[in-house]
Amino acid sequence: MAFETPHDGSGTVLSWRSTNYTITNVVVSMTDPTATDDKINVSHLGQTAGETAKTLALPLAGASSGDTGQSVQFDYIGKTLIADKETGTLSISIGGSSLLSRVGTVQSSTLTLATQDAIRGQATIRIERS
Amino acid sequence: MATYAAGVTASFRGVSFGEVQEIAVTHGGSMPLGRSVPFFVDGGTVEIKCLSTTNISSSLYGKRGDLAISGGGLTYTAKCVCETLKINGVVNDVAKYTASFRVQT
Numbered sequence: 590m591a592f593e594t595p596h597d598g599s600g601t602v603l604s605w606r607s608t609n610y611t612i613t614n615v616v617v618s619m620t621d622p623t624a625t626d627d628k629i630n631v632s633h634l635g636q637t638a639g640e641t642a643k644t645l646a647l648p649l650a651g652a653s654s655g656d657t658g659q660s661v662q663f664d665y666i667g668k669t670l671i672a673d674k675e676t677g678t679l680s681i682s683i684g685g686s687s688l689l690s691r692v693g694t695v696q697s698s699t700l701t702l703a704t705q706d707a708i709r710g711q712a713t714i715r716i717e718r719s
Numbered sequence: 720m721a722t723y724a725a726g727v728t729a730s731f732r733g734v735s736f737g738e739v740q741e742i743a744v745t746h747g748g749s750m751p752l753g754r755s756v757p758f759f760v761d762g763g764t765v766e767i768k769c770l771s772t773t774n775i776s777s778s779l780y781g782k783r784g785d786l787a788i789s790g791g792g793l794t795y796t797a798k799c800v801c802e803t804l805k806i807n808g809v810v811n812d813v814a815k816y817t818a819s820f821r822v823q824t
Contacts, residue, residue, distance in 0.1 A: 631813060634726075634740065635726070635727060636726070648813075
């Protein structure tokens with residue numbers, strides 16, 4: 590999708606469980622959990638120097654409830670405490686264009702109350718793969 | 720100059736092991752005995768770890784023959800007796816086999 594310049598993230602709206610948050614920072618992470626180096630090393634002494642190391646994929650697949658490899662971390666201002674394990678829909682749009690809208694589960698959440706500062710929170714939502 | 724442990728072959732009684740991952744040779748295990756003719760109670764051990772079942776069989780147990788290792792700076796030949804065979808299975812991994820030999824000098 591294309592966004593109008595400047596790509597400074599202004600006009601970004603983040604909604605979690607139908608509530609819009611006053612966000613100050615958003616990090617969207619997309620990692621293929623199967624692209625990791627979790628392979629079985631089956632290289633052997635019979636191979637010659639310079640040959641490619643032999644590997645095999647793990648025989649068992651990762652649990653479906655495990656890491657999807659995709660998450661959104663955002664910082665917000667406000668006194669709403671986001672509870673862990675909450676599940677709902679996370680939507681992000683930039684300048685009216687939807688970036689993503691997925692079901693996710695809260696992986697971690699913090700709310701910081703400090704002197705001479707606004708109440709700030711941070712949450713990491715693990716989103717389901719589409 | 721270091722030697723790559725690569726291009727190594729290992730065989731027992733003329734049959735090669737497949738996908739050998741590790742070879743450990745300990746030559747000599749006890750002091751020589753005897754006066755007129757030295758002999759050894761323990762000549763040492765050879766351990767071969769591999770991923771293939773080729774040449775891995777319980778029928779090898781107790782068999783005596785030539786064990787030959789060559790290549791990759793690991794050249795070694797000795798008369799050996801197959802002492803133990805180990806089959807190792809770990810979840811989410813491949814099966815691994817270990818054959819251990821007692822060296823007879």
